[in-house]
Amino acid sequence: MEDNSLASTIKEGDGELSDISLRPMDLSDVDDFMVWASDDKVTHFCSYGPYTSREQGIKHIENKVIPHPWFMAICVNNRAIGAISVSANQGNDKCRGEIGYVLGSKYWGKGIATRAVKMASDAIFAEWPHLERLEALVDVENVGSQKVLLKAGFMQEGVLRKYFIHKDPARWKPHSGPSISPNPNLIDSIRNHSLKHTDYRQSSRTHGIPFPDRKPVFDYLIGKNDSYN
Secondary structure: OOOOOEEEEOOOOOOOOOEEEEEEOOHHHHHHHHHHHOOHHHHOOOOOOOOOOHHHHHHHHHHHHOOOOOEEEEEEOOEEEEEEEEEOOOHHHOOEEEEEEEEOHHHOOOOHHHHHHHHHHHHHHHHOOOOOEEEEEEEOOOHHHHHHHHHOOOEEEEEEEEEEEOOOHHHOEOOOOOOEEEOHHHHOOOOOOOOOHHHHEEEOOOOOOOEOOEEEEEEEEEEOOOOOO
8 A cells, every 4th residue: 555654754862753754644543642632731722622532532533634635643653643734725815825733742842843844844835736835823922833933944924913812711801891792704814913903803782791812923934935944
């Protein structure tokens, strides 16, 4: 059977991490997936988790991973220790894609995430010839992920303020002014920092509704013909 994984050799002092590869993730990886998906340190900046049951992991892989257009497990000796994906755009936006990645905390600080981002970037530009720009959005507090992108050759482009709603309801804050609720149709693409808050929040007839903490993110990018650092 043809091997469709993407492999690279990384020299590590203990020899444990000598074989890094990317391959499609499937249900057989659920137990390895749960190692990081149940870890609050790992999922803090993710849109999901932490998961507390194997069934949640199975549903995530079935509903999110398998249907995804480009989703790979980051593997050591073919065992999943993390994941990396590239999301596609349509129409006039199809020239750019968004990369995202996650890695089990046991493997942080070893250069694995950086190598996986480089491998995925090379692969996606080759597989999607229409792609001209690969971008990543990183929470301003996620310093480790920012370092990964810079080491992988990405360039920091700017800060997108009040860009998304954090998943954790505990971070919702009461608002002492007029009662408002988020307008999701206007939050996800605001790049003009001079806009007033009322430009992307709608009024609510219900009084006393708290609004979520809207998080700023850093925007990083690499182009098709850009070279890595």
